[in-house]
Amino acid sequence: MATASSRLRRLVADELGECCDADVDRRLTELERLADDAFADDASRPVFAVLGNETRYRLARVLAVADDELCVCELEPLVDVSESAVSHALSDLVDAGLVSRRKDGNWRYYDSTDLADGLFAAADRGASEESEVSDQ
Amino acid sequence: MATASSRLRRLVADELGECCDADVDRRLTELERLADDAFADDASRPVFAVLGNETRYRLARVLAVADDELCVCELEPLVDVSESAVSHALSDLVDAGLVSRRKDGNWRYYDSTDLADGLFAAADRGASEESEVSDQ
DNA sequence: TAGTTATCTGAATGCTCCTTCAATCAGTAC
DNA sequence: GTACTGATTGAAGGAGCATTCAGATAACTA
Structure with missing residues (x-):
């Protein structure tokens, strides 16, 4: 060899x-x-790993598309997993810096960060460029 | 409940x-x-999943940092896995549109795409903003 | 032709990690 | 105080995936 x-x-x-x-x-x-x-800086790899999971990806996407912050009970019906799974997913997103959390009484409001917005923008830009190429 | x-x-x-x-x-x-x-467009989630793996992340990072394309035998010593694993990883990166492949005789040259460059730029931008905040 | 080279592909195993259940934590209302 | 609420946390089982080994492929060389 x-x-x-x-x-x-x-x-x-x-x-x-x-x-x-x-x-x-x-x-x-x-x-x-x-x-x-x-x-x-190996620090950004966990960010990609977190967004690789479908539940976390969907939650982050919804928060990025939404104009304002959303409550857990609003997010839960949008993904097809248990309440506990949603909570786990949101915690992971917060830890990765992709989402922010705000407490108000019993309610927790989540919103997407600039990091998440930037990553989704870059991903969408790349996807549109790719389709342009294949369209030629 | x-x-x-x-x-x-x-x-x-x-x-x-x-x-x-x-x-x-x-x-x-x-x-x-x-x-x-x-x-x-659920299409961008696989891109994040692919970059979530350490081997693929490192290969993509090296290719993004490098000025020009790199050969498999140049990439192999940079990650601590078997030659076969490198090949698997590079194929996954190509499939995800994060890396391009060019054949030249027995050598295969890989280079990062605009999609990968954009994603890394967004990730690094987010990381630097975060450190600025924590520095205050 | 046969032999070598660089790389790829497929199958299998071991490990990671995602989800769920159960219990628990903070707030609120009474 | 007790009884609720919304949400989180920890443990555990199971599904999926990454790596490896073995073999195959395409291209070059003698």
């Missing part, structure tokens, strides 16, 4: 025509720096 | 001071329209 490093050496040789150890080392250094930059 | 509708009725009564059936019906109609708008 070919090791990862031997494969990288052949790749560099292919791209440069020929290659010496220094060329391979340089490429390796570039890749390490790249990884450092990319993994500098 | 309280039904969802009875709770909604009490909420409307609380907010309006008093309430009749028409008020509750109106609120219900608003909520249904809201749900229709929010769930119009």
